[in-house]
Structure formats: C-alpha cells, structure tokens
Amino acid sequence: MSYGNQKLIVSPTLVIVPAPASGTTRNAFAVFDYLKKAFAYYPCETLHWMTYFRELHSFREARRAHPHCPYETLCAEIDDLVEAGFLITEEEYNGPLYGAYRQNWKWDLTTALFHFTVTDNDFHSEQDASEIVAEKVAHMPQPPLAWANAGPAVMLPPIPDSVNEPLYSTIISRRTNRTSTAHPVTSQQLGKCLFAGLGITGEVETPSGWLPLGVTPSGGARNPFEAYVIVRRSAEISPGIYHYSAFEHSLGRIDAELPDRLSHFFANQEWVDDMSVIVVLTAIFERTMWKYEDPNAYRVILIEAGHIAQNIMLAATDQGLSACPTAALSHTGLRELFGLEEMTHVPLYALTLDKPLPYPDRIRAGKATHQVKVET
DSSP: OOOTTOEEEEOTTEEEEEOOSSGGGTTEEEEEETTTTEEEEEEGGGHHHHHHTTSOEEHHHHHHHOTTSOHHHHHHHHHHHHHHTSEEEHHHHTSHHHHHHHHHOOSOHHHHHHHHHSTTOOOOOHHHHHHHHHHHHHHSOOOOSEEEEOSOOOOOOOOOOSTTOHHHHHHHHOOOOOOOOOOOBOHHHHHHHHHHHHOEEEEEEETTEEEEEESSOOGGGOOOEEEEEEESSBSSSOSEEEEEETTTTEEEEEESOOOSOOGGGTTTOGGGGGOSEEEEEEEEHHHHHTTOOSTHHHHHHHHHHHHHHHHHHHHHHHTTOEEEEEOOOOHHHHHHHHTOOOTTEEEEEEEEEEOOOSOOSOOOOSSOSSEEEEOO
16 A cells, blocks of 8 residues: 555546346446446445545545554555556546546536447457358348338339439449559549538538538537548658648648558458548537537537548549448547547548449349338
C-alpha cells in the first residue's frame, strides 16, 4: 500500500448492475468502466467502497473511518479496486482521459456507454467470419431478408435503367467490389466523390447564425463530418494523408508518410491495402452536441454518415470506380494517424476508391428469393 495521503475516488465512468444469480456470481454485482473497458464481479459488500469513494478520500482517511475493519482486509480490498481501475487517484480523475471526458462529453450515460463500448473493438478475420456464418446457417435459419405483400397490392411502374435515366442506371450499377486494378485515381474523380458526399453549396440564415447547406441532409444543419483522405495512387496528387475542406473544396496535406500497411487500421481486411484511395469520415461531435443535448443526436450523426457514404458510392459508380464502405475501424489508431487529439473527434466510417476488376461474385438478376409474405 503506497497511497498514503493520496486521494482516491470512484471512476466517473462506472456502470454497476446486479450479477446473474447463479454459480460464482450469486450475491455479487458487476462493475464495468466503459471508458477503459474494464469489467469485474465483486461481492455485494464491496458496494460500500463504491459509495464511500464517491467523494475524494485518502487511504488513511478510509482507515480512520473504518476502525473495525482489519488492516489487511482494508488494504486488500482497496488495492484490488485500484488495480482494476475502478478506484482512481485525484490526479488521474483530473488527467487527460477522465478530465477530457468530464469536460467534453455532453450526452448522457447511455450514449457514452454505447459509444465507448464499441470503440476500438476487435473484429473477426474474414475467414473466421465466413466460418461463423456457415456454421450458423447450418443450425439456424436466417430471418427473411425481403418482404412481399400477401394481399392485393398496387404495382408501381418499373424503374428504367436505360441511358435516358442515368441516375437510376447508376443506382442499379452500384456494387461493393473489393477488387483493385491499381488505378491511379485522378484529382477530378476524387474531387467529384468528395463533393458528392460532403460538398457545401451555400449557407442559410437561422437564429443561430449562417449555417452550411450541404449536398446531404444534416440534423439541425450542424454539418458534423470532416473527411480525411489517404492517397496511395493518384494521377496528380502525391501519396500522403490529407484533410478535405468542403468549405474550400481543397485537400490540405497532413503527412507525406504512409504506413507500410493500412489494413491494420481497418480490422486487418487485406483488400484495403490494394486500394488507391481511402476516405475516412470523421465525426466532430461537439458541432451537434452544441445544439442537441438529447442523446438521440448521436443516432442522427450515425445516420448522416450513411447519407454521405451513399452519395460517395454513387459518384464513384458514375465514374467507373468502386467505393467500398467499412465500419471496422481502429478508431484510436486513425485518430493518431490524422493527428486528432480531441476525444469528440471520432473516425466512424471509411470508403476505399479504385477502379475494380469485373465483379467476382455470382449474381442472380431479379427479385430476392429469401422473402416473406406480409399481410396488408
């Protein structure tokens, strides 16, 4: 025990819930620190320390306040909570991790619990994921992937795919094709894709000032996304890491050095290493937090990433490219790569750009066969 007069306090990002009432967890509770992803079971008696250390106390103060608790027991229980990270020092409480969280995170506990729990998670390899799906299919039927109307239905006119309807031709042609021809993406191709997703076309006057009008809808016109662009092969742009300014429609170089492998930033998906360009959509949470304290705003930001990505994919398809999306990211690794220091600046979604080989998978034209009839 080396705390002396050093103050200790319960981590501000703990969640405590009853443990399953069976086996070794009977009469126990579960503790989870979602910022550190630390988890443990404790006997219910330990709840006392969680209550006592809601305010700053030193070990010596704790000993004086519990004269009937054996010294060895007191040392062991407090040591265990400190080693697990559930009790932290005053310095750590005010330090860069917890201090930044308490200062910058404006949404509630439920949003923080979801966000930090799914950040920097491990992912299955492609082979493992395929084996898991094959095993599951063998023992568990899939849910219907499309619904058909069972009763009388109004049939709508067919969607045209001719050259006279280029928009629908592009929509129909879009595929996630993870092959590469090592095509040097041109500045015009890249510019069109970035503008299609994040372009700013004007401003609108509101009670809170002039707000950007983008090519995709944004909740409250908060415009919460920036794009970071990793260029490996381009006809006119030097390899490196760039920030795309939608305000200027320009690329600002951040770093000329590229890691030898990029796939480890994207759950070791090896196909990423073959691609010419990677666009990483990065949320700037405080833009939306400023206006909306309701945690539903977090969900809106995730939806907006989909709006932006779909436009980029259609713009890529229109130019003979394939834009392949992935949400399997190393969030902290990408933040460090881009020089992002704020906890609220978070890479959420990425798309690769390249000219693909012919689509490798077998396609059956027409309606989905795995469907269910729905009564109307």
